[in-house]
Amino acid sequence: MSNDLPLTKEMILDAAEQVLRRFGPDKTSVVDIAKVLQVSHGTVYRHYPSKAALREAVTERWLVGCISAPLAEIVHDEKGSAAERLYLWLSTLRKSKRDYFMKDAEMFAMYAAETQDSVEIVTAHVNHLIQQIAAIVEQGILAKEFKPGQPEVIARAIFLATSRFHHPAHAKQWLSEGEEEDFRAVWELLLRGIT
Amino acid sequence: MSNDLPLTKEMILDAAEQVLRRFGPDKTSVVDIAKVLQVSHGTVYRHYPSKAALREAVTERWLVGCISAPLAEIVHDEKGSAAERLYLWLSTLRKSKRDYFMKDAEMFAMYAAETQDSVEIVTAHVNHLIQQIAAIVEQGILAKEFKPGQPEVIARAIFLATSRFHHPAHAKQWLSEGEEEDFRAVWELLLRGIT
Helix, strand or coil, X not given: CCCCCCCCHHHHHHHHHHHHHHHHHHHCCHHHHHHHHCCCHHHHHHHCCCHHHHHHHHHHHHXXXXXXXXXXXXXXXXXXXXXXXXXXXXXXXXXXXXXXXXXXXXXXXXXXXXHHHCHHHHHHHHHHHXXXXXXXXXXXXXXXXXXXXXXXXXXXXXXXXXXXXXXXXXXXXXXXXXXXXXXXXXXXXXXXXXX | CCCCCCCCHHHHHHHHHHHHHHHHHHHCCHXXXXXXXXXXXXXXXXXXXXXXXXXXXXXXXXXXXXXXXXXXXXHHCCCCCHHHHHHHHHHHHHHHHHHHHHHCHHHXXXXXXXXXXXXXXXXXXXXXXXXXXXXXXXXXXXXXXXXXXXXXXXXXXXXXXXXXXXXXXXXXXXXXXXXXXXXXXXXXXXXXXXX
């Protein structure tokens, strides 16, 4: 990459992600990222004031692009009942998390660390996911498939009640025997609660 | 303490707990524990083959004495409906965990570490708690207060769906604003699923 091109935030995040994957969050420095971009570290700092801010921005981009954007498609797809879409939504979230935990360990570890440290981006991400569930729940209530209720409250309860299956603190358990059966049991209990 | 008394497992665990609290799991050695008991470390090893085994035994005793035994009383108490007892059971579990997290940080940290490392004692503890929930669910089904179903499956689903409120990986979130409201929302959803 040459320093003749105007430096965009996207270019900085691409370089940061590449370096973070290679060295891990602890060993990555802004100087390393600047080197990849062939710019001074001051130039990077003009866009992101700290390494923490860069790490947050990379995690946030990953959360949106890899986790919430694919789920939005399920919300907007009009096929199937609300229950079917809700099940597909939860299963897709679980699958994404499990796949990244197994195949993209660096990004997953960074995301898991951010859920501990950086409350803001994770809260925004969670609220965004809850709004997606709420949209499905609302469709279900309007279609009289689900019992009446406040979609946002029900959606938040569904998200929290399935934490065991998508919160990164439980990642090790996702690979355990009986995990699928456990998810089915929780899903059926929740479904009985909303239909 | 004198070494004239016959050394019981209970005495070793008392000493181990005392030393673990003082130095933390990493800095505690079997020699430290033996010193408190005024015996040789070989004597301790005759009862517990390793420091890990001692730590496990201390955690296990704490889980039974401080977490599951008080909950058993709620299961066997005949007062109130099954729903009331289930709510009390879950609230008491949450309160115990939160209290220990805040006031007995050393034991709580050890327990949280064991949930990662020592699958066996934690699985036994979780299964024991699920059996307690199953007993309440069964009473509810027999009294026709709850829908028919398999008490053990429903109990496991209830336990897993409330992980966010009692699994030690979520301890930091227990003190957050809105936690009580979140628990109520999940509880109401689960209750609608079983009644």
